[in-house]
Amino acid sequence: MAYWVRFKRAGAAEFGTLDDATISVHSGDMFGASQPTGETVSLAEVELLTPTVPTKIIALWNNFHALAAKLNSPVPADPLYLLKAGSSLTTPGATVRRPASYDGKVVYEGELGIVIGKTATNVSEEDAPTHILGYTCVNDITAADIINKDATFAQWVRAKSFDGFGPFGPVVATDVEPSTLVVRTVLNGDERQNYPISDMVFSPAQLVSRISHDMTLLPGDIICCGTSLGVGTMKAPENAVEIVIDGIGTLRNTFVQ
Incomplete structure (x- = not known):
């Protein structure tokens, strides 16, 4: 490793x-x-x-059975995803500030990130692991009130692409078996999320394979695997957020109002 x-x-x-x-x-x-x-x-x-400089950041929605059941959402037949702006990325330890143009709820989403290591186009599920360099920690910060602000168009990209809303790192861990991993999110010292990667609807190999049939994945690109139960609002004037994945590490950032 x-x-x-x-x-x-x-x-x-x-x-x-x-x-x-x-x-x-x-x-x-x-x-x-x-x-x-x-x-x-x-x-x-x-x-x-940031441990890589991705050409794109792909973020999954509804990729955990437990959260789908809580939201009464059907398990999708295909991966559901959006793209976050590259300018949303920020480094481990960085302070993320509330956007001046937004005064609603801002939530944390602790996630596992797949890091692409080799160009992937139309790869099979069996071959997909050879295109994965390793795994990292992600906080997919979201301006939650924006998503459904306009009834005619769900604004996922805008809600997740403000400057600083894409911390990831601190490392890319290789030779990790993702099905054994557990994602924990700790907000101001209190654990808010604790869920197993084994509950994912689509495994990392399935995600890389299926998405590579939609678009070419390039070395350094990140696939954020989606989150599960325990997403919540960062309410304090200053919020210390830790995304902890044993076997990878701890991503620490601060969100200030």
Whole structure:
């Protein structure tokens, strides 16, 4: 297993593997031929970046049986998804601020993120895992009141694409068995979400395969697997949010009103 990170040092972006609090700096390409340079750097001495720079962020809706049952929604025959703007992405540890143009509910959504490692076009479910580099933690922040504000058009993309509404990281964990993972969301010290990835309607392999028949997936692209029970509003003036997935890590961000 490896934990890949991107970081900024002396104004330049670099990448490597993280072991406890030490980064082994690599050269080459995270998605191709890479090798350690022999140099190490302390995590405390650098600024973590988003672990990849995706060309697109795909976000699933209604992908967990438990939430579908609570909402009395039928289990979909095909993956239901939207795209988040690339400009919504922000780094681990960043402070996310309420948009000046919106005064309604803002909710957290702790999710597992699939990180594409190899270009995928029309791939089979059996071959899909070879196109996955690994997995990461995602907080799919949402301006909930916007979604159904206009009765003629559900505004999913606008609700989820404000600047800063796409924190992910801090690492990409490789050689992870996703069906064993559990997603937890902790808001201001209180656990609000705790759900198993094994409850997903569409597995990671199914998602990569089916979506790759709709659009080509490129190295670094993120598929946010959707969320389950426990989504809630961030109400405090300052909110500490942690997305915790044992086997991957903890994504920490702050949301301020």
